[in-house]
Amino acid sequence: MRMYKNKNKTPVASWYDYDFFTEERRAIKSLTVILRTAGCQWRRCVMCGYWQESADARLVQADILTQLERALRDCPEEEFILKIFTSGSFLDEQEISSDTRRAIAEMVKRREAVKKLVVETRPEFVSAEKIESLNGIENLEFAIGLETANDFIRSEYIKKGFSFDDYRTAADTVIGCGAIVKTYLLLKPPFVSEKRAIEDAIKSAELVSDYSSTISLNLCNIQKYTPLENLWRDGYYRPPLLWSVVDAITEIKRRDFVVISDPVGAGYKRGPHNCGACDNEIKKAIKKFNITQDLSVFKRLDELDFACGCKDVWQALIDYDAFLFDSKPFL
Numbered sequence: 001m002r003m004y005k006n007k008n009k010t011p012v013a014s015w016y017d018y019d020f021f022t023e024e025r026r027a028i029k030s031l032t033v034i035l036r037t038a039g040c041q042w043r044r045c046v047m048c049g050y051w052q053e054s055a056d057a058r059l060v061q062a063d064i065l066t067q068l069e070r071a072l073r074d075c076p077e078e079e080f081i082l083k084i085f086t087s088g089s090f091l092d093e094q095e096i097s098s099d100t101r102r103a104i105a106e107m108v109k110r111r112e113a114v115k116k117l118v119v120e121t122r123p124e125f126v127s128a129e130k131i132e133s134l135n136g137i138e139n140l141e142f143a144i145g146l147e148t149a150n151d152f153i154r155s156e157y158i159k160k161g162f163s164f165d166d167y168r169t170a171a172d173t174v175i176g177c178g179a180i181v182k183t184y185l186l187l188k189p190p191f192v193s194e195k196r197a198i199e200d201a202i203k204s205a206e207l208v209s210d211y212s213s214t215i216s217l218n219l220c221n222i223q224k225y226t227p228l229e230n231l232w233r234d235g236y237y238r239p240p241l242l243w244s245v246v247d248a249i250t251e252i253k254r255r256d257f258v259v260i261s262d263p264v265g266a267g268y269k270r271g272p273h274n275c276g277a278c279d280n281e282i283k284k285a286i287k288k289f290n291i292t293q294d295l296s297v298f299k300r301l302d303e304l305d306f307a308c309g310c311k312d313v314w315q316a317l318i319d320y321d322a323f324l325f326d327s328k329p330f331l
C-alpha cells in the first residue's frame with residue numbers, strides 16, 4: 001500500500017490487490033484509490049471515521065484530478081479493476097463536481113487496461129443524469145453502503161440516515177442506466193448479538209439479491225474517534241468472531257449470490273477476531289474465497305487441527321443465544 005502525506009494534491013492511499021471480476025467470474029488485478037475530497041456530508045454513522053481523511057478547505061476540484069493522475073501514473077498494462085473511493089460519495093456534487101466527474105470518466109476511458117470502474121455513493125446522490133455522465137465506461141459498478149435491510153437496525157443502531165426504500169430507488173436507477181450495484185452489508189452492528197448479526201446479514205443478502213451483482217460483507221471494526229469506539233472501550237461492543245464471518249459467507253454463498261468480504265483488521269482487537277491462534281488461517285481462507293468464490297476453502301479449516309478450540313466457544317455462544325431468544329419459555 002502506498003500512503004501519502006496529508007496534502008490536497010495526493011490521494012489518501014492507493015494499493016493493488018486481486019478482486020473477483022463478477023461479470024467474467026474470475027479474479028483479476030485491482031487498483032484501489034482513495035481520493036481526498038471534502039468528505040462525507042453525513043458523518044453520523046456510528047462506526048465510521050472515514051470523513052476524518054477529508055481534505056482541508058483549500059482543496060480545489062483540479063486537485064482531485066491531480067490525485068488520480070498520481071495514483072494512475074504507474075498503473076499496469078495488464079487489465080485491472082479500478083476502484084475510486086472518496087471516504088464519502090462519488091456522486092456527491094460537494095465532493096466531486098459534475099465537471100470533475102466527467103474529466104475522471106475521460107481519464108478512465110483513455111486507459112484500455114481498466115476493465116471495470118467501481119465507485120461508492122449514498123443513495124440520495126444517485127440520479128440518471130449523474131450516471132450518464134460516466135457513459136462509455138465498460139462495466140460500471142456503484143457500491144452502496146446499505147449495511148442491513150432492517151430499517152430499525154440501520155436507523156437506530158447505525159444512524160445511517162436512509163431507508164431500505166431509498167436504497168431500492170437508487171439501485172433501480174443504477175440498473176435502469178445499465179450499470180450494476182454492489183451492496184455493502186455490515187456484519188455485527190452495535191447492540192446486535194453474534195447470532196442475530198449473522199441472521200441479519202443472511203436475511204439482508206436475500207432481500208438485496210435482486211438488486212446486487214455482488215454482496216460485500218463488511219466486518220465491523222473499531223475506527224478511532226467514533227461513537228462505536230466509546231462503546232467498545234466501555235465494554236459494550238466486541239467486533240464479530242471470525243467463525244461468524246465464515247458462517248455468514250457460507251450461508252450467503254449457498255443461496256448462490258456472489259459474496260466477498262475484505263477481512264480488514266482481522267486478528268486485531270479492533271477488528272474481527274477469534275482467540276489469536278486461529279485468526280491468520282481464517283483470514284487467509286476468507287481472502288482466498290473472495291477471489292475464487294469456492295466454499296471448499298472453508299471446509300479445509302475443519303481439517304486443520306486448531307488446538308485453541310475457540311470454534312466450540314463460538315458454537316456455545318450461538319446455541320446460548322438460540323436458547324434465550326428462540327425457545328418459547330424464555331420469550
Ligand code: SF4
Pocket residue numbers: 040041042043044045048049050051087088122145160
Ligand atoms: S459510513 Fe459512509 S455514509 Fe456513513 S459516515 Fe461513513 S462515509 Fe458517510
Ligand SMILES: [Zn+2]
Pocket residue numbers: 274275276277278279306308309310311
Ligand atoms: Zn481459535
